[in-house]
Amino acid sequence: MPVSSKRSASPSSTPRRANRSPALQVLARGGYISSGVLHLLLGWLAIRLAVGSPSGSPDQQGALRQLAAAPGGAVLLWLTAAGFAALALWQLTETLVGVPGAESSKQARERIKAGGKAVLYGALAAMAVGVATGAAGGGSEEGLTADVLHMTAGRWLVGAVGLAVVVGGVVHVVSGWRKSFVDDLQGTGGGAVGQAVVRLGQVGYVAKGVALAVVGGLFVAAAVTADPQKAGGLDDALRTIRDQPFGTVLLVVTGVGIAAYGVYSFARARYARM
Structure with missing residues (x-):
């Protein structure tokens, strides 16, 4: 029986392809924009708290609720959630296949950091979805x-x-x-x-x-x-x-x-x- 010339894909081939995907890279960059919006709102809420006129809980969920109250807030929330989800997926691929540009001696540490970031951004994406659907809480x-x-x-x-x-x-x-x-x-x-x-x-x-x-x-x-x-x-x-x-x-x-x-x-x- 002739042996097929095609090699079976390695376990890491799928995350490696995702890691190199231009589309995922663009979406992941959008995740940094989501992070920027969140931190701007957090900074504003912290300053409001300092001057004695709080307008919401000065935490991530409070910031997302402020975003929801803005014109077009529902759309902004879903875009924010998508950005965080893409960034979480990007960090997950780096956890699985390695961090580009990192020295081989530091890869283990960088993968652990990427895994932690994947969990963090995934949690923020879930929180944004929860606020958008009215299911936030816990x-x-x-x-x-x-x-x-x-x-x-x-x-x-x-x-x-x-x-x-x-x-x-x-x-x-x-x-x-x-x-x-x-x-x-x-x-x-x-x-x-x-x-x-x-x-x-x-x-x-x-x-x-x-x-x-x-x-x-x-x-x-x-x-x-x-x-x-x-x-x-x-x-x-x-x-x-x-x-x-x-x-x-x-x-x-x-x-x-x-x-x-x-x-x-x-x-x-x-x-x-x-």
Whole structure:
């Protein structure tokens, strides 16, 4: 019987083709635009909270609800969800086949980072769909943390999650300070990266890192004290910043920084390495 000359596709061939798909690359760049819109709204909500006139919960879901209330909000929400979903799929392909341009010695670390981003963007896409369909909701951070704390080794699990988020925040701050995020902008993006984009990235990464570190700190506090009421999301983190000495100023600066990250995300849609 003649042996077929065709080789069966390798397990990684499908994600590799998806990773190289121009259509997916364009859609994934749209995901960075979605991220920009979300962070601009988060920055605005944080500033509103600082000046004492909150107009919604200063977290991702609150920002998406603000977007829904805008003219054409339903369409904008679905476009935002599509952008995040495409970006999640892009990060998933990098998790499976490797990150282009990364050194072989760093591939394992880069794949783990890509996997984490895939989960994050997938969650944001699901949240946007939930707001668009009116199905958004779910348990609060305190309720979910209480459930975990009652599990065997629950305090250790909550503490580990909190520490991981703190580390993520520190990584953001260091990346902004050292401008190491610029490496993500050099590659297949269009044109040279200007200093304005770099400065926006620096401010945005530092501000976002501070907010993440506070969120992680709240979960660590909940684990140490076994008190789920101490846990919280981004809205609780921003209120914690507001309640510190000179908290109003600190929160305004944080809000401006988060908004700067949003503008930087628009630039990343053009310059990001794909």
